[in-house]
Amino acid sequence: MAELAAYKSEIKPDWCPGCGDYGVLSSLQKACADLDIPNHNLMCVSGIGCSSNFPGFFNSYGLHTLHGRGLAVAQGVKLANPDLTVVGMGGDGDGYGIGCGHFMHALRRNINMTYFVMNNQIYGLTTGQTSPTTDLDVKTKSTPHGNQEYPFNPVAIAIAGGCTFVARGFSGEPMHLAELFKQAIQHQGFSLIDCFSPCVTYNKINTFPWFKQMIYKIEETGHDPKNFDAAMKLALQKDKLPIGVLYKNPRTTYDAAEPALVDFGAPVKQDLTWKDPEILLEFL
Ligand code: SF4
Secondary structure, three states, rough: OOOOOOHHHOOOOOOOOOOOOOOHHHHHHHHHHHHOOHHHHHEEEOOOOOOHHHHHHHHOOEEOOOOHHHHHHHHHHHHHHHOOOEEEEEHHHHHHHOOOHHHHHHHHHHOOOOOEEEEOOOOOOOOEEOOOOOOOOOOOOOOOOOOOOOOOOOOHHHHHHOOOEEEEOOOOHHHHHHHHHHHHOOOOOOOEEEEEEEOOOOOOOHHHHHHHEEEEHHHOOOOOOOHHHHHHHHHHHOOOOEEEEEOOOOEEEHHHHHHHHHHHOOOOOOOOOOOOOOHHHOOO
């Protein structure tokens, strides 16, 4: 088993003291250490936002892409080189707002990778505007009279949208979250973890103490993750917030079924040395 320290980069996180993203970072580092994933076989891909600075703080290959586009790039990386363990990440604004189109199609496409969202129910980097997961009537910098848009429920939408592994974690429960990361990475198919990761600077409602009162662990209830109806019921629960694996129902992955990949193998392993450069000019 590798040491957790092997996954810490030389760059120290620049998040505010107490930000929930620290717990998510250490949880993924622990999961990778427990799974003994070689650093050179791991690729972290993010979008834009406080949480999307994540790849810089993680000792692996990394890509810090454009706002809402991290998931599209991460899927491309996995298709190009299936030998990599690909983990995509970002915030709720990045993944469920501007990146929502990519999110919806990644659910049904089922490429073998993990995506997690550090969900703080606010835009943190831009200093506190309403995000897709902000609750109704919450006052923010962009909705001073209260948010009137019904909040996006990522886990319910993921279950309905064909995602084969749907989990919810909390950065205040880092050991529990690390176990979720391990299961998600080992899952054959697209896995989503929605991580409650409080913004201590701009969200004074959904705080660590608030989540501590609201959460309970799914695995202590006898829930069967293969049961679609039961999973959806958990996803829609509002008086309490279940954390753990809500839904798990593997099916053939896109990468295992796409004819070109099956017939010719990984693009990064193609022998292009025989190609006449003149042929490539035909594509211009
Ligand atoms: Fe974290 Fe919020 Fe600070 Fe951003 S603004 S680093 S989300 S606490």
